[in-house]
Amino acid sequence: MSGLDVQDPERLKKINAALMHRVERAMDQQGNAFSLFQTAISLDSEVRRRTDELTTTLRNLERANAELARQKEISERADASKTRFLAAASHDVLQPLHAAQLTMSALHDLQESERGRAMVAQVERSLDTMHELLHTLLDISRLDAGVTVPDYAAVPLAPVVASLLSDLRPTAEAKGLRLQTAIADAHVWSDRTMLRRILQNLISNAIRYTDQGGVLIGTRRRGARVMIEVVDTGCGIPLAQHERIFDEFHRGANPGSGSDGQCALGLGLSIVKRLVEALGHDLSLMSEVDKGSRFRILAPHCPPPADPPQRPAPPARSGTDGALKGRRVLLVENDGDVIRAMSTLLETWGCVFRVARTQEAAVATLEGGGWAPDLIIADQHLDRGDLGTRVVRAVCARLTRRVPAILATADAAEPVLAQAAALKAEVMTKPVKPAQLRALMTHMLMARDDA
Numbered sequence: 001m002s003g004l005d006v007q008d009p010e011r012l013k014k015i016n017a018a019l020m021h022r023v024e025r026a027m028d029q030q031g032n033a034f035s036l037f038q039t040a041i042s043l044d045s046e047v048r049r050r051t052d053e054l055t056t057t058l059r060n061l062e063r064a065n066a067e068l069a070r071q072k073e074i075s076e077r078a079d080a081s082k083t084r085f086l087a088a089a090s091h092d093v094l095q096p097l098h099a100a101q102l103t104m105s106a107l108h109d110l111q112e113s114e115r116g117r118a119m120v121a122q123v124e125r126s127l128d129t130m131h132e133l134l135h136t137l138l139d140i141s142r143l144d145a146g147v148t149v150p151d152y153a154a155v156p157l158a159p160v161v162a163s164l165l166s167d168l169r170p171t172a173e174a175k176g177l178r179l180q181t182a183i184a185d186a187h188v189w190s191d192r193t194m195l196r197r198i199l200q201n202l203i204s205n206a207i208r209y210t211d212q213g214g215v216l217i218g219t220r221r222r223g224a225r226v227m228i229e230v231v232d233t234g235c236g237i238p239l240a241q242h243e244r245i246f247d248e249f250h251r252g253a254n255p256g257s258g259s260d261g262q263c264a265l266g267l268g269l270s271i272v273k274r275l276v277e278a279l280g281h282d283l284s285l286m287s288e289v290d291k292g293s294r295f296r297i298l299a300p301h302c303p304p305p306a307d308p309p310q311r312p313a314p315p316a317r318s319g320t321d322g323a324l325k326g327r328r329v330l331l332v333e334n335d336g337d338v339i340r341a342m343s344t345l346l347e348t349w350g351c352v353f354r355v356a357r358t359q360e361a362a363v364a365t366l367e368g369g370g371w372a373p374d375l376i377i378a379d380q381h382l383d384r385g386d387l388g389t390r391v392v393r394a395v396c397a398r399l400t401r402r403v404p405a406i407l408a409t410a411d412a413a414e415p416v417l418a419q420a421a422a423l424k425a426e427v428m429t430k431p432v433k434p435a436q437l438r439a440l441m442t443h444m445l446m447a448r449d450d451a
Contacts, residue, residue, distance in 0.1 A: 094134060094410035095335050098431035101127050102341035105434035109348055131431050139197075143274040150191035150279050151414065154302050157219050157228065158183045160196050164203060165217075172207050178214030179207075186219060188226050188299040194275045195299070201268040202230040202295050210234035213292070221301060228297040236289040245285075246273040323442045325350030330365060330403075332356050332378035332391050342377070345434055359386045359394050366398050373403055375445060377437075380409035380416055389419040396423075404444040408432050 104127065108120040139148070161183050172179040188195070199217070206215040213233030220227045237245060246269050276283040276297065287293035329346055333339050334357040346353045354371070356362035359382075366372060376395060378388030392405045405425035409416060412429050420427045426440060 094131075094138075094430045095338065097127060097131055097134065098408075098410070099335060099337035099341050101131070101431045102338065102345060102434060106341060106344040106348060127431070135429075139271055139274075143271075143278060148194075148278065149414070150194060152189055152191060154187040154305050155190045155192045155195055156187050156304065157226070158185060160192065161199065161217055164196065164200055168200075168203055168207060171204075172215065175207065175211070177207060177210055177212075180214060180216045182216065182218035184219045184221065184226070186221060186226050187302050187304045188228075189302040190279055190281070190299050194279055198272050198275050198297065199228070199230070201272050205268050206230055206232035206234065206293070206295075210292070222298065224301055225298045226301045228299065229294055231292065231294045233292040236291050237285070237287040237293055238289055239287075242285055242287065245269050322350065323446060324438065327351050327441075327445055328371065328374045329353040329441075330356065330362060330373035330376045330378075330395065332362055332376065332382065332388055334358075334379065334381075334383045338379070345438075349438060356391070357383050359391045362391045363394055363398055366395065372399055374448070375441060376403050376405040377441075378405060378407055380407060380411050387419075389416070389423060389425070392423050392425060404448050406437070406440060406444070408437070 101124065104120055104124050108117055108124070111117045111120055161181060165179060165181065169179050203215060203217060210232045211234070215233075216229075216231040218229045218231070220229075272295075273283065279299070282298040284296045284298075285293065286296070327350075329351045331339070331342055331346070331353055333342065333355065339355055343353070343355070354365045354373075356365055373395070376392055378391055380388040382388060382391070388407055388409065392403070392407075396402050402424065405423060406428055407416075407420045407425050408428045408430055410430040412427065417427060426444065428437060428440065
């Protein structure tokens with residue numbers, strides 16, 4: 001061996017270098033394996049951590065979904081409660097007012113002195129004011145609760161405005177104001193009742209806050225829409241108040257209008273804004289103090305319906321004083337005050353009537369076949385959960401013929417209106433004005449006689 005080292009040192013160097021290379025390669029392989037092992041452990045730990053995070057997130061999401069479902073259920077119950085409350089409030093709040101107005105009308109007919117009739121008329125005006133206020137507050141509540149929804153149709157503007165002006169013209173003439181129109185023959189896609197209420201409030205406000213000049217109601221086509229304007233020459237509204245006048249109970253002080261110098265705009269315009277928003281129309285205002293205001297509504301134009309519905313003839317206004325004498329009327333009502341007031345009116349008008357508080361009692365009045373009503377006047381919400389529409393249907397079924405019916409109710413919700421329409425019954429919203437009730441009764445009975 002020593003001979004080999006001495007004789008071939010180069011060979012020994014090569015062997016040594018090869019051995020060192022093998023050792024280094026082996027060490028590198030061991031290092032790479034260890035590194036891979038460490039990486040695998042690290043990745044496994046990261047996967048476990050992310051899996052735990054994902055599991056926690058999913059559990060939180062499940063709890064959040066469960067809470068959302070619970071809140072949705074609570075919200076739906078609250079909406080249902082609002083609907084029931086508004087229906088009950090409409091009935092319970094307006095029912096006493098209805099009885100009071102009927103009683104005052106009967107009392108007016110009993111007065112023999114001019115002073116007595118004047119005092120009764122003053123009370124009736126106060127009741128009318130209270131009626132309007134309560135109806136407005138209930139309308140606001142229904143709109144905010146989403147109970148009132150539009151029933152869209154092609155609405156002709158000319159007859160809507162003409163109907164409003166027939167009601168409002170006496171008020172304008174009493175103030176010496178000119179009430180003018182420039183109405184195009186156009187239809188808009190809207191809800192007739194809601195649009196009429198909008199225009200009624202705008203025109204009423206214009207008359208109320210105008211002392212000189214007049215009010216103009218005009219319409220014009222603007223491309224695919226129709227522009228409806230109510231223009232007055234009243235006190236005007238300062239620019240700073242243009243947004244605030246649509247708030248509830250806002251009263252803007254402007255000199256020169258009214259005995260107290262107040263130009264108060266409140267609930268009427270609040271209702272206008274809510275109705276316009278519910279319909280999806282546009283509302284704008286231009287006004288200048290001491291010169292007047294211009295309220296503008298833009299609604300979609302639409303063609304008239306193919307077969308326009310025939311409007312019923314207006315109630316006869318002359319030669320009908322004794323038209324109700326001897327007529328048989330079934331009064332379906334459960335409120336004692338209303339029963340007493342209606343009984344007095346029906347007696348004064350010469351009607352032969354019977355009273356029923358429930359469906360069973362109403363059907364019982366027909367037993368024996370000796371008496372059948374010519375007309376039914378029914379409240380909607382009765383004792384024992386009975387409904388006026390069901391009573392009308394049951395009476396008609398028992399008589400095997402349709403009987404003209406008037407549904408006098410404070411609940412003017414869409415389902416009630418639909419049920420009344422199915423029965424071909426007329427709807428009068430409480431509180432009912434006796435003169436309007438008498439005119440409608442006369443009209444319906446005369447139409448029945450002519451049929």
